[in-house]
Amino acid sequence: MAENNLSTTDNGDVKRSSFFSLRWKLLIGFTVLFSVVFAAAFYWFFTTATNLALGRIQEDLSDTVQAAVEGVNHEELLALAADGVPNDAGYSDDQRFNNQLDWLEVVHQIEPRAWPYVYIRGEGENEVFFVADLWARYDDDRSASFMEPYTSTGSLIRGLDELTFRLNDQGEFDTYTDSFGRWVSAYAPVMNDQGEIVAAVGVDFRAEYVDNVRQSILSQMLTAFLITYAILFILVFAFSQIFTRPIAQLTDAAELIGEGDYEQDLSEIGAQRFRDEIGRLADVFDIMVEKVYEREQKLLRQVAELRIEIDKGQQSEQVDEIVETDFFRELQSRAAKLRQERDQDE
Incomplete structure (x- = not known):
């Protein structure tokens, strides 16, 4: 995958450079690209599915709290709040109290996720009093006691004016967690026959459904990611090998x-059914090799001819050096004298 290549600079120094295979570059590049695309798709799908789940549960919650409001006996509720007496358990033995719980029980039986309660406005600023809470029949630790006061600056107090949902810090409808679980809540006002707001109904919905949707998305998307990732990796690996x-x-x-070694056959590289830039590169490279070979052969011939000329010149210089010596001149003089004596004898 990665290798260390050595090259020499003009000064003769050895320069070390890293080699990273093009195949692995393609693999890493496609992997990173796929991861980014998958992350964006996952975020969009996760957000969309979560919002759809929240939208569905919000719609169910809205329908439930408004239906609960319709069944509240507001006259009995106000009378109970005015003169009802709490018992030792913190609730009330008053039949009107049980009547309120009976209606809240009906709401819960129709929508098991719903845990409704009824409250009225107090005299103090942002003060409310819980009159009846269905949890009184199921779990004392979770239930508000009869006429238990509470100060609210959020959705609980706004529920006495209009249909209100509990929102997160960003002002969005979302789940919240307390010591008893994960919930979503809504509040709606109760009106008398004159259209005056006299109380409100609150409904807490178990929100494990939303968490189940989120968890299902996570597990399914993770499985899809791993399968797709493996398939993509194999495809990219095969494609990169071909490429x-x-x-x-x-x-x-x-x-x-x-x-x-100039005896390299590049025709196989260029002879492709569907020619591309690599095929053209092979053809150009083949032509370049042929021209380089021709230039090298020409250069070798020129060097050989130059070497012959240099040898002849060296021989001529050596002859001149011999001729110019005193010894050679003396030999010439003796040879001439011998020829002269021979001519006289004849």
């Missing part, structure tokens, strides 16, 4: 040519 094979062949051929 880089001719480049690797060109590289090997270039190394051999650099060592002086």
Whole structure:
């Protein structure tokens, strides 16, 4: 995958450079690209599915709290709040109290996720009093006692004016968690026959459904990601091998040519059914190799001819050096004298 290549600079120093395969670059590039696309798709799908789940549960919650309001006996409720007496358990033995719980029980039986309660406005600022809470029949620790006061600056007090949902810090409808679980809540006002607001109904919905949707999305998307990731990795690996094979062949051929072996057949690389830039590169490279070979052969011939001329010049210089010596001149003089004596004898 990665190798260390050595190259020499003009000064003769050895320069170390890293080689990183094109195949692995393609693999990493496609992997990163797929991860980014998948993350964006996952975020969109997760957000959309969560919002749909929240929208569905919000619609159910709205229908439930408004239906609960319709069944509240407001006259009995106000009378109970005015003169009802709490018992030792913190609730009330008054039949009117049980009548209120009976209606809240009906709401719960129709919508098991719903845990309704009824409250009225107090005399103090932002003060409310819980009159009846269905949890009184199921769990004392979770239930508000009869006429228990509470100060609210949020949705609970706004529920005495209009249909209100409990929102998060960003002002969005969302689940919240307390020591008893995960919930969503809504509040709606109760009106008398004159249209005056006299109380309010609150409904807490168990919100495990939303968490189940989120968890289901996470598990399904993770499985889909792993399967798709494996398939994509195999496809990209195979594609990168096909894509880089001719480049690797060109590289090997270039190394051999650099060592002086010009007998490299690049026709197979260029002879593709569907020609592309790599095929054209192979053709150009083949032509370049042929021209380089011709230039090298021409240069070798010129060097050989120059060497012959240099040898002849050296021979001429050596002859001149011999001729110019006193010894050679003396030999010439003796030879001339011998020829003269021979001519006289004849």
